[in-house]
Amino acid sequence: MKLEIGRIFIKDIQLGSETSVKSGVLTVDESGLIAKLKEDERIKDVKIDVARPGEKVRIIPVKDVIEPRVKIEGGLNGFPGVTAKPAQCGEGRTQVLYGAAVVTVGDIVGFQEGVIDMWGEGAKWTPFSQTYNLTVDINVIDGIDPHTHEEIVRIAGLRAAEFIGQAGKDVTPDEVLTFEIGSVFEETAKYPNLPKVLYAEMMITQGLLHDTYIYGVNAQTILPAVLHPNEELDSAVISGNCVAACDKITTYQHQNNSVILDLYAEHGKEINFMGCIMAPEHTTLAGKFRVSDYTVKLAKLLGADAVVVSEEGYGNPDSDLLMICKKCEKAGIKTVLITDECAGRDGMSQPLADTAVEAVAVVSTGNVSHVITVEPAEKVIGKAESIAVLAGGWDGALAEDGTFQCELNAVIGSTSEIGFHNVTCRLY
């Protein structure tokens, strides 16, 4: 499979009357986008705005982040299985508005937090303070049940990204990246002496606000599936979960999965990167046993020497992570795990409640209870009331001048367990 990603560097976003990219400036046809999204009659109201790095802007509550793209060769444009007919992802040429992101804002339930600060202390802790964000705030008509509401907002975000992505159709990219890996037999013949490595990507798949989709299929219903890494890089995987702010994998992070990119960089040099196992995280223990067994079986079937395992979420998925780890290690397959931790607000607690002696190689992406202090914003995009949820977590969290303390767990992508951001924990 061969995929070319043409990156068009975006240096600003403006709202206007046409959608185009000129000298790195992305202009978005505001009314055209609103009209496009309102084709879904269940959407009552759409508000478009722009948040740029460094502006004193806070976006809350963030539902998803999506990278705007357009397919110009091979396959189908959009998100196959969701906003387009089913089609193979991962081949041909996809153009990316690199540096831009669609950020959907929409509270489906009142307790969502998920904040992106574009400036100051808050900005340090989220990778999405560095992107030019086109925010899409969606209100639905009355009487919509939560499941449908979530779906409407999820799909509106994808449609918006598709709409804006069109701007890159005829633009010459600043950089073209090529991703090519052949069949496991071809690659093994090419690199007979390189260790065979798989990536097991765990996904939250547990119901409302806790779902992930592959080609539009709710991953709760699948057995672990093998994907070519290109498929995920080419929009086959979509996030439907929006309450695990710090460690959920947004659609943008699937499209730019950092584990895949970093393994790709070593393919043919140090390792033979053979693919991704998409492992659903069930809430039932039987499901956890089934998935961990099946994942390890796939790894054995493919003759893997090592597996990188990334978690999504916090709480019950910790069990899945360690089950996969234990079973792999027992089968002689070396693991490296990526997870976040809770060491308490002062960092003095034992980080893990679940432990396994087999977990000898673990990357920590930060303490979810680490407290940061953020100033009040000059402008809030989204729902100002959500800040009260965020700031009211405990006594004394909110100061009189509007400065407040929040834990990293409220910040989008802060402790990303696919290692998308640069946070870690060290023993001090």
Place this chain on the structure above:
Amino acid sequence: MRNIIISNNPLVAEKYENVFFVDGSVEETLVKVRDLVYEGHELVSHPLAASLRVLFSPYRSVIVANQCEQLNFDHAEIIEGSICKYKKHMDVRKADEANSDDYKTVDLLLLQSALNDEKGKW
């Protein structure tokens, strides 16, 4: 009936029959689950949710098997670990009462999803 639902969520108690209703906190609910595990009931669903925000929920429903077998050590460790983890996060946190209706709904929907997931499988 194969399962019992241990829950402090009134919506769950209204909707299902096989509910052991805990008139109390999430922690008390988890402690009840632990007692049942100690008596030999196996866990069907994991005691914790998969996201931090839902960990802060004032409502929680957990499914355990109805029949009583020998104590399952792994399950005992899971529930003990879950209680530790829960307490670690909630020690100083205030209950989010303003959104309790939403928390009730989400807990119910996640429970439904778990029951569906479990349907027709061992």
Place this chain on the structure above:
Amino acid sequence: MVKEIERYGIPIVHMATITTISQSVGANRIVPTVAIPHPVGNPTLKPEDEKALRKEMVKRALDALATDITETTHFE
């Protein structure tokens, strides 16, 4: 608690149902027991049988204290 007591050089035997926990808290001599609510009893037995069972288990624990070991040992 087990470790701290043993640190004084007094042999200690841990009679516990969840032996994995027992091991993880550092017990060296472990006697597995019946069930959490009644580690050294069994209410389903006749009283005299239950007592015999308990005596057998306590004897095993005492004998464990009189046995030299070099690593964590389960006395079953």
Place this chain on the structure above:
Amino acid sequence: MSDKFKVLYYVNQFFGQIGGEDKAGIEPEFRKEKVGPAIGFESKLKSEGEVIGTLICGDNYFNEHKEESLSFVMDVIKKEAPDIFVAGPAFNAGRYGVACAEICKAVADEMGIPVVTGMYIENPGLDTCRKEAYVIETSDSAGGMRKALPSMAKITCKLAKGLEIGSPEEEGFIARGMRKSLIVEKRGSLRAVEMLLKRLKGEEFETEMPMPVFNIVEPAAAIKDLSKATIALCTSGGIVPAGNPDHIQSASAQKWGKYDVSGRDALNAPDFYTTHGGYDPVYANEIPDRVAPLDILKEFEKEGYIGKVNNYFYTTTGTGTSVANAVKFGTEIGKELKEAGVDGVILTST
């Protein structure tokens, strides 16, 4: 008024230049001047801070009159209101280390100001204050003074000025056990891939989340002759006398209890019951010996299989009891058992 930050310093009788072991019994005193290591320490502060006085106390006096000593020290600190408190370094001196540790902990807890000390890694005082204080790692003898003082001064300056403290390796302090979240140059996925490559090549790698190591205690030697041995019974199953006179909590226990059972044949109901909140109490309340088998031990005593059952029976509840408390209970109970000449212990858990 100078704008220098103010340091209060603590030393023992030896470093306070009063005398050696023969002076270890002196009471605490305060001098509004720099004494001993405080002089060298101040010179390393690069005029950013000054030592406003030195507290001196005999090591024996401190350890034998802990409360009086601490209250004297705290009074001085409250009056002098330093910005930062420095003690030692104590190297591997046990009593001195314990004094530094106790004072550092008290100052940090009560005054909320930063505290700095220095110790050898095996100093028995370390565990008391490693979380509260920045303990600079020193050699095991006073020969390491020249190396210790600059590190202590450097971290003192940073703390006083509210600057960010570097890693334990950079600053030379003994890790406090804090998991600090910080932003690093390489993203998590890249660190994972690098760790993977090292693991695959069989090179050394360092996990970012070490699994807890349960520090193992060597098994104690076996009892040679059971028939002469005194056996103590302990339980974490919460068996207490009727009425629970010591109010042992049903969960998250804060204390333990001990009860004289020398005149009893069993822990029979209704004299005893369980207060444990973590399991169904019906069976234990029917026959408490099902949890703590005193009945059988007494039979073995009568039969001569064991020498004696310890006069006291020890109890607490295991549920939700923090590790720190469990360690504390074990240490306290173990001490009593040792002093009572107990030869072996049976601990039952539910």
